[in-house]
Amino acid sequence: xxxxxxxxxxxxxxxxxxxxxxxxxxxxxxxxxxxxxxxxxxxxxxxxxxxxxxxxxxxxxxxxxxxxxxxxxxxxxxxxxxxxxxxxxxxxxxxxxxxxxxxxxxxxxxxxxxxxxxxxxxxxxxxxxxxxxxxxxxxxxxxxxxxxxxxxxxxxxxxxxxxxxxxxxxxxxxxxxxxxxxxxxxxxxxxxxxxxxxxxxxxxxxxxxxxxxxxxxxxxxxxxxxxxxxxxxxxxxxxxxxxxxxxxxxxxxxxxxxxxxxxxxxxxxxxxxxxxxxxxxxxxxxxxxxxxxxxxxxx
Numbered sequence: 001x002x003x004x005x006x007x008x009x010x011x012x013x014x015x016x017x018x019x020x021x022x023x024x025x026x027x028x029x030x031x032x033x034x035x036x037x038x039x040x041x042x043x044x045x046x047x048x049x050x051x052x053x054x055x056x057x058x059x060x061x062x063x064x065x066x067x068x069x070x071x072x073x074x075x076x077x078x079x080x081x082x083x084x085x086x087x088x089x090x091x092x093x094x095x096x097x098x099x100x101x102x103x104x105x106x107x108x109x110x111x112x113x114x115x116x117x118x119x120x121x122x123x124x125x126x127x128x129x130x131x132x133x134x135x136x137x138x139x140x141x142x143x144x145x146x147x148x149x150x151x152x153x154x155x156x157x158x159x160x161x162x163x164x165x166x167x168x169x170x171x172x173x174x175x176x177x178x179x180x181x182x183x184x185x186x187x188x189x190x191x192x193x194x195x196x197x198x199x200x201x202x203x204x205x206x207x208x209x210x211x212x213x214x215x216x217x218x219x220x221x222x223x224x225x226x227x228x229x230x231x232x233x234x235x236x237x238x239x240x241x242x243x244x245x246x247x248x249x250x251x252x253x254x255x256x257x258x259x260x261x262x263x264x265x266x267x268x269x270x271x272x273x274x275x276x277x278x279x280x281x282x283x284x285x286x287x288x289x290x291x292x293x294x295x296x297x298x299x
Contacts, residue, residue, distance in 0.1 A: 001123075001139065001140065001199075002143075002201060003198075003199065003201060004201055005201045005202065005203050005233065005234075006036065006143070006144060006201075006203045006233075007032065007036060007203070007233050008233065008234070009031065009032055009232070009233040009234060009273075010234055010237050010266040010271055010272050010273050011030055011031055011032070011232060011233070011234075011237075011273045011274075011275055012030075012230055012231070012232040012234070012237050012238050012241050012272055012273065012274050012275070013026070013027040013028060013029065013030030013031055013230065013231045013232065013275050013276055014026075014027055014030070014228065014229075014230055014274065014275065014276030014277045014282060015027035015028075015029075015228070015229045015230075015231075015276060016226075016227050016228045016229075016276075016277075016285075017227055018227050020062055020064070020065045020068075020208065020210045020227070020229060021064060021065060021068040023210065023227060023228065023229035024065060024068050024069065024072070024206065024229050024231070025068070025072070026229070026276065027206070027229045027230055027231035027276070028072065028206075028231045030231070030275040030276055031204075031231060031232065031233055032233075033076075036076070036144075036204075037073065037076035037077070037078050037144065038078070039077055039078065039079060040078075040079050040143070041078040041079055041080075041143045041144050042078065042079055042080045042082070042138075042141050042142050042143050042144070043073050043078045043080070043081045043082065043142075043143075043144045043146065044082045044084050044113075044138060044142040044144070044145050044146065045066075045069055045070065045073070045081065045082070045083050045084065045146040045148055046084050046085065046086075046115075046145065046146060046147055046148065046165060046166055046169050046170070047060075047061050047066055047069075047083060047084075047085055047101070047148045047149070048060050048061050048085075048148065048149035048150060048165050048169070049061075049085035049086070049087050049092055049095045049096070049099070049101065049169075050087055050088055050089050050095075050168075050218055050219065051087060051088070051089030051090055051095065051219055052089070052090055052094060052095050052098050052099065053219050054099060055099070056211070056223060057211075057213075057219070057223050058150050058152065058211040058212060058213035058217075058221065058222075058223035058224070059150070059213070059217075059218065059219045060095065060099060060150070061148055061149060061150060061208060062208070062210070063099065063100045063101060063103075063104055064104075065148075065208065065210075066083070066101060066104055066148065067104045067107075067108060069146070069148055069206065070083065070104070070108045070110060071108070073146075074108075078144070080111070081110045081111075082110065082111045082112070082113050082138065082142075083101070083104075083105055083110060083111070083112050083113070084112070084113040084114075084115050084136070084138065084169070085101075085112075085113075085114065085115060085169060086114065086115030086116045086168075086169040086170060086171070086172065086173065087116065087173065087178075088168060088173060088178060088179040088180045089178060089179055089219070090178065091116075092114045092115070092116055092173075093114065096112065113136065113138055115135070115136050115169055115170050115172060116172045116173040116174050117136070117172060117174050118134070118136065118137070118172070118174070119136070119137045120134035120135060120136060120137060120172065121134070121135065121136075121137045121139065121140060122134055123135050123139070123199060123200075124199070125192075125195040125196060125198070125199050126195060127188065127191045127192045127194070127195035127196075128188045128191045129183075129184040129185070129187045129188050129191070129192065130183055130184055130185065130192060130195075133171050133175075133176075133183070134171075134172060134175055135170045135171065135172065136170070136172065139170075139200065144203045144204065145166070145200065145201060145202055145203050145204075146202075146203065146204045146205075146206065147162040147163070147165045147166050147202045147204070147205045147206070147235065148165075148206045148208070149161065149162055149164075149165035149206075149207065149208070150207075150208050150209075150211070150212060150213060151207050151208065151209050151212040151213070151242045151245065151246070152212065152213035152217030152218055152221060153213060153214050153215060153216060153217050153221055153246055154216070154217040154218055155216045155217065155218075155220075156186065156189050157189055157190065157193065157253075157255060158243075158248065158252065158253045158254070158255075159239070159242060159243050159246055159248065159253055159256075160217050160218055161205075161207055161238065161239040161242040161243070162202060162205035162206070162207055162235045162238055162239055162242075163193060163197050163202065163205075163235045163236070163239050163255065163256070163259065164193055164255070166196060166197070166200055166202055166235075167192065167193040167196035167197060167200075168180060168185075168193075170196065170200060171185060171196075189255075190254035190255040190258065191255075191258075193255040194255050194258045194259055194262065194264075197235070197255075197259055197262075197264050198262060198264060202235040203233065204231070204232075204233060205230075205231065205232050205233075205234070205235045205238045205239075206229065206230070206231045207229065207230040207231070207238050207239075207242055208229055209226045209227075209228040209229065209230070209245070209286065210225055210226060210227050210228060210229060211223035211224050211225040211226070212224055212226060212228075212245070212246075212286075212290065214246070214290050214291070224289055224290040225289070226285070226286055226289045226290065228282070228285075228286065230242065234265040234266050234272075235264075235265055236256065236259050236260060236264055236265025236266055236267050237265055237266045237267065237272045239253075239256055239259075240256060240260075240266075240267045240269065240272060241272065241274060241279070241282075243256060244269070244279070244283060244297055245282065245283060245286040245287075245290075247287075247295075247297070249297060250267045280296050280298070280299060283295070283296040283297065284296060
């Protein structure tokens, strides 16, 4: 099974616009994607569909933003595009219908896959609590895995961003239950996130801050619309930038610190190539909107 990302790059692209579709395109434009997608690729877009709270609450991704990600890949003519979700809070199909994602999938004429159900394969992950987990067999066919989610403060994971989105969306609720606690994922959540990150490569990460969630996630926090989007081929790099915006160095986020130590991606801030804005400026802009006052970690 594939363990490496399709492309390696420490670039994190930034976009900002009141229309998130424009922000998305701007952030993606900084990435070296010229040969990223071929006509043989199967693209699986894992969108955050954790529960039925609407996008304006900062809980799930925006409907039209998801459409824009689909269109972005359609322009590169892959073999197949699949939108996949695995809600931990309710039946995924309820989220799909009540939020309106089903309309997007139908109008764009692509497949939707509920990751909470099979057919399954057994994935060896060797985390402290869970040595293996069943996951949907599409993992065997996916050649590009996309994580599309909101940035959140999180009551267990410290932050929730692109790495956690994959780690908690793919384990099936049919087996792990709602909210995916039956087999022990949450007994050592950070270790589980690292184990999943080592075994499921995230080829493209898109992190929406439109809105981001401060306070306590995954669904009880306060939504702050910054009109920002980040994108990267490196899930560790983008989560590192996301963590800093919420006020954390990566060593303050256990799963992120361990992903860096394991060599899963780039977490040294001086080696991350943030394009479209300087780090100090995005920290100031985000904190002013989110907290009402500018602050940066290094100043």
